[in-house]
Amino acid sequence: MAPTSWKLPVLTGYQEMDDQHRTLIETFGRLRVLVNQGRSPDEQEALLVFFQEYLVGHLEFEQELMARHNYPGERPHRDRHGELALEIEIFVSEFQQGHQPLSQANLEYLDNWLHQHIQDEDVPFADFLTRLPPTQEGSL
Numbered sequence: 001m002a003p004t005s006w007k008l009p010v011l012t013g014y015q016e017m018d019d020q021h022r023t024l025i026e027t028f029g030r031l032r033v034l035v036n037q038g039r040s041p042d043e044q045e046a047l048l049v050f051f052q053e054y055l056v057g058h059l060e061f062e063q064e065l066m067a068r069h070n071y072p073g074e075r076p077h078r079d080r081h082g083e084l085a086l087e088i089e090i091f092v093s094e095f096q097q098g099h100q101p102l103s104q105a106n107l108e109y110l111d112n113w114l115h116q117h118i119q120d121e122d123v124p125f126a127d128f129l130t131r132l133p134p135t136q137e138g139s140l
């Protein structure tokens with residue numbers, strides 16, 4: 001069962017993006033369960049690393065779509081992705097070095113950070129994609 005504080009992903013309306021966002025947010029749900037159960041850093045690490053790797057693949061997926069469709073907001077969105085990838089890399093590296101279990105505050109930070117990006121940058125991008133002429137849309 002999903003913890004009550006597990007936020008649902010903001011839907012962008014673009015299926016593949018929404019599916020990937022759901023996987024990222026479900027990973028938080030699983031991490032939160034491990035935190036609530038007081039599981040060790042070693043047990044939490046695999047999920048955190050999975051999250052990081054999945055996130056990087058997801059950012060690349062969006063970037064490829066932006067480039068393919070000449071998205072006017074590509075530059076700032078891509079820059080923000082660079083910041084997100086760096087932030088998660090630092091977060092994971094500090095977690096691995098500190099060897100301390102994740103806290104609720106850590107999870108809240110990651111959860112809010114991801115939701116903010118989806119809401120502020122991914123929703124407008126998905127809106128752009130869904131408004132493409134049918135010929136381009138058919139090639140997505």
Ligand SMILES: [Fe+2]
Binds near residue numbers: 017021062122
């Ligand atoms: Fe995204």
Ligand SMILES: [Fe+2]
Binds near residue numbers: 059062077117121122
């Ligand atoms: Fe994005």
